Amino acid sequence: xxxxxxxxxxxxxxxxxxxxxxxxxxxxxxxxxxxxxxxxxxxxxxxxxxxxxxxxxxxxxxxxxxxxxxxxxxxxxxxxxxxxxxxxxxxxxxxxxxxxxxxxxxxxxxxxxxxxxxxxxxxxxxxxxxxxxxxxxxxxxxxxxxxxxxxxxxxxxxxxxxxxxxxxxxxxxxxxxxxxxxxxxxxxxxxxxxxxxxxxxxxxxxxxxxxxxxxxx
Amino acid sequence: xxxxxxxxxxxxxxxxxxxxxxxxxxxxxxxxxxxxxxxxxxxxxxxxxxxxxxxxxxxxxxxxxxxxxxxxxxxxxxxxxxxxxxxxxxxxxxxxxxxxxxxxxxxxxxxxxxxxxxxxxxxxxxxxxxxxxxxxxxxxxxxxxxxxxxxxxxxxxxxxxxxxxxxxxxxxxxxxxxxxxxxxxxxxxx
Numbered sequence: 008x009x010x011x012x013x014x015x016x017x018x019x020x021x022x023x024x025x026x027x028x029x030x031x032x033x034x035x036x037x038x039x040x041x042x043x044x045x046x047x048x049x050x051x052x053x054x055x056x057x058x059x060x061x062x063x064x065x066x067x068x069x070x071x072x073x074x075x076x077x078x079x080x081x082x083x084x085x086x087x088x089x090x091x092x093x094x095x096x097x098x099x100x101x102x103x104x105x106x107x108x109x110x111x112x113x114x115x116x117x118x119x120x121x122x123x124x125x126x127x128x129x130x131x132x133x134x135x136x137x138x139x140x141x142x143x144x145x146x147x148x149x150x151x152x153x154x155x156x157x158x159x160x161x162x163x164x165x166x167x168x169x170x171x172x173x174x175x176x177x178x179x180x181x182x183x184x185x186x187x188x189x190x191x192x193x194x195x196x197x198x199x200x201x202x203x204x205x206x207x208x209x210x211x212x213x214x215x216x217x218x219x220x221x222x223x224x
Numbered sequence: 225x226x227x228x229x230x231x232x233x234x235x236x237x238x239x240x241x242x243x244x245x246x247x248x249x250x251x252x253x254x255x256x257x258x259x260x261x262x263x264x265x266x267x268x269x270x271x272x273x274x275x276x277x278x279x280x281x282x283x284x285x286x287x288x289x290x291x292x293x294x295x296x297x298x299x300x301x302x303x304x305x306x307x308x309x310x311x312x313x314x315x316x317x318x319x320x321x322x323x324x325x326x327x328x329x330x331x332x333x334x335x336x337x338x339x340x341x342x343x344x345x346x347x348x349x350x351x352x353x354x355x356x357x358x359x360x361x362x363x364x365x366x367x368x369x370x371x372x373x374x375x376x377x378x379x380x381x382x383x384x385x386x387x388x389x390x391x392x393x394x395x396x397x398x399x400x401x402x403x404x405x406x407x408x409x410x411x412x413x414x
Contacts, residue, residue, distance in 0.1 A: 083397050086394075086400065087331050088332075090396055091328055091349075097324040099324075100328065104316055104326055106389075107384050108316065108383060110302065111302050111382040113301075
């Protein structure tokens with residue numbers, strides 16, 4: 008690999024890692040990049056060097072802007088320290104947090120893939136329902152249904168217990184927090200149903216003011 | 225799917241964070257968005273910002289804003305304070321002590337280049353049971369405790385408007401400093 012390619016790769020790596028938030032541009036030694044660039048610049052390679060220069064100055068611009076922000080805060084360091092030390096009331100300090108608090112907005116369960124999957128499942132179920140309605144009811148239907156329900160019920164109870172044990176340690180939590188981990192459509196609705204059953208059975212309760220689900224002691 | 229719906233999907237998507245256990249990343253970086261939308265070349269950045277501006281204008285009507293998490297450079301959507309009150313409770317609503325500790329941790333870490341030590345926070349907070357607050361903040365994924373060091377969790381960039389926090393703190397510090405100078409002058413005069 009030529010020196011030019013090496014330097015280009017290095018600049019691209021810094022750019023990528025910075026845009027992904029993996030590194031702070033303040034920690035990067037950009038001086039070395041410009042010195043290397045100076046050393047490899049020849050009249051023949053002037054065009055390539057200009058390209059590299061563009062990448063390097065882009066990084067430098069980012070570094071200056073981050074540095075300006077940092078200096079601005081640093082200038083107020085003493086005043087901020089004094090403010091913290093002289094404010095004994097929790098309420099006054101907590102004001103800065105509550106005033107800047109925000110809730111990020113995410114809609115994983117309204118993503119195209121989630122909605123498409125839900126739609127396809129619904130279509131499948133509808134088709135199935137249409138087909139089954141045309142079938143005649145077998146004679147031993149009641150007996151069979153009874154057996155099936157018994158088996159399902161015990162499996163359901165087992166799953167319910169496993170789910171309850173799993174979420175209990177994280178309670179109180181919001182509905183969103185509990186169901187966040189289930190991005191698959193089936194799992195999402197299955198566990199939502201478990202929550203409803205646990206609330207109905209009295210193991211859990213929903214606090215309207217806090218908007219959280221609690222375990223009943 | 226058009227550019228708008230792809231952008232909204234990217235800004236509201238949640239993924240598991242591979243570098244931090246049990247943490248999710250919300251939104252996407254400029255590079256990821258440009259890649260998905262196939263914005264390439266020198267105009268990529270210009271197209272990215274103009275699309276962001278356009279979508280942002282339309283979202284404002286729904287009480288939503290596009291913001292960048294300065295701690296991991298991911299763009300995401302956040303809600304108006306009025307909608308927040310309506311939809312979700314602020315976890316610091318009835319916990320002023322916890323919020324005050326977070327305020328101290330953030331203020332100290334933003335004013336210095338290196339990581340913050342527990343002792344430094346104790347020095348400015350002068351409160352008992354500070355460790356309980358720090359553990360609670362770690363559980364909320366706002367900080368990372370590593371022995372005596374406190375690191376700011378990138379997750380906090382989603383829940384706290386850092387620029388607004390600094391602005392509020394700076395304003396208050398300036399006023400306090402000004403008031404103190406007036407008091408000093410009064411003392412001299414008397």
